Amino acid sequence: MSQGRPQAESAIRGSEWDERDLDHETFRRVLFVDVDLTEAIDRGSTFEECTFSQVRFNVSEHEDASFVNCVFTRCSLFDATFRGCKLTGSVFDGCTFGLLKAEGGDWSFAGLRGADLRGSVFRDVRLREADLSGARLEKAEVVRCDLSGAWLRRTDLTACDLRGSTLGEWDPQEATISGTRIDPAQAALVAASLGFDVR
Template sequence: MGTSFWFDQEFIKQDYTEHKLPKGDYENCRFVDCKFAKGFLDNQNFVECSFEGCDFTNTNIAHTIFNDVTFVDCKMVGLQFETCNPLLSTFQFKGCNLSVASFYGMNIPQTLFEDCKLHQVDFTQAQLKECTFHVSDFKDATFDDTDLEQADFTSAINFNIDPTVNHLKKSKFSKDGLIGLLKKYDIVVT
C-alpha cells in the first residue's frame, strides 16, 4: 500500500481517535478542531501545515516529520516530541497547552512558544537557541543542561532555571523574572 499525498486541503472537525489519519504526506494543509487524542499520528509527514484547536493528548507522534508546522490553541498534553523525526523539525506554538510534554534532547532553535502552558515540560538537554517564550507559563518545567542562548523569557512566568547547569549566554529576562534564576538559592526578594 503506497503513501498518499494531500496538498492544500482542509480537514475540519474530524475524529481520528478511532480511525487513523491516512498515512501520507500533507503539504500546506489545515486541520481545524480535529481529535487525535490517544491515537496514532506516527510516521506521517507534515510540511507547512497548521493545526488549530486540535486535541493531541497522549498521541503517538513517533517518526513523524513536522516541517514548518504551526499549532494554534491545541491541547498537546503528554506529547513526546523527541520521538518525532528530527529531520527538518520546525514548529510554532500559539496558545497551546503542552503540559507534561517532552522535548528531551531536541534541537529546535528559533521556535516560538507564544501564550503557552508549559507545566511540567521536559527541556532536558534541548537546544533552544534563540527561542521565544512570550507570555508562557513554565510551572514545574525542567531545564537541565539546556542550551538557552539568546532565548527570550522577558514575558514568561513561573520558570525555574539554574544558571549553573544551563547555557544562558545573552538570554533575555525581565527584571521581575530574574527570581526564576535564583530559586535554587532560596533567596527572599522583596
C-alpha cells in the same frame, strides 16, 4: 506524560493528504504511517492516543486542534503552526521542528526531550511539566509561557527569549544560558533562587 506507545486500532498508510482540509474530524488510536500533511489546514480536529510515524506536517496549520497522548516518531514539522492547540502528554521522538510556531494552547506534560527547537516560537503556551531536558532552544522565543515544573536540565537556552514566562523553581545552573533574555521580574526570582538577597 504519556506512558508508552498507544495501542493502534486502525491504520492509515502512505496516504497523500497534502493541502487537505481537516474540519472537526475525530481520530482515536489510529496509526498514521508515511502520511503527507504538507500545507494541510486543520480546524478543531481531535487526535487521541494516535501514533504518527514519518508523517510530514510541513507548513501545515492547526487551530483549536487536539493531539492528546499521541506519539510522533521521526516526523517533520517544518514551519508548522499550532494555534490554541492541545498537545497534552504527547511525545516527540526523532522529529524535526525547523521554524515551528505554537501560539496559545496547552502542551503540558509534552515529551520534547532532546528536541532541536532552534528558532522555534512558543507564545502564551502552557508548558507545565513538559520535558525539555537536553532540548536545543537557541534563538527560540518562549514568551509568556507557563514553564512551571518543566524539565530544563541540560537545555540549551543560548540567546533564547524567555521574557514573561513563568519559570517556577528553575535552576539556571542546570542549563546553558549564554545571552538568554529575561525580564527584571524574572531576574529577581532567578537571583533569589541562587541565594542572593534581592532588595
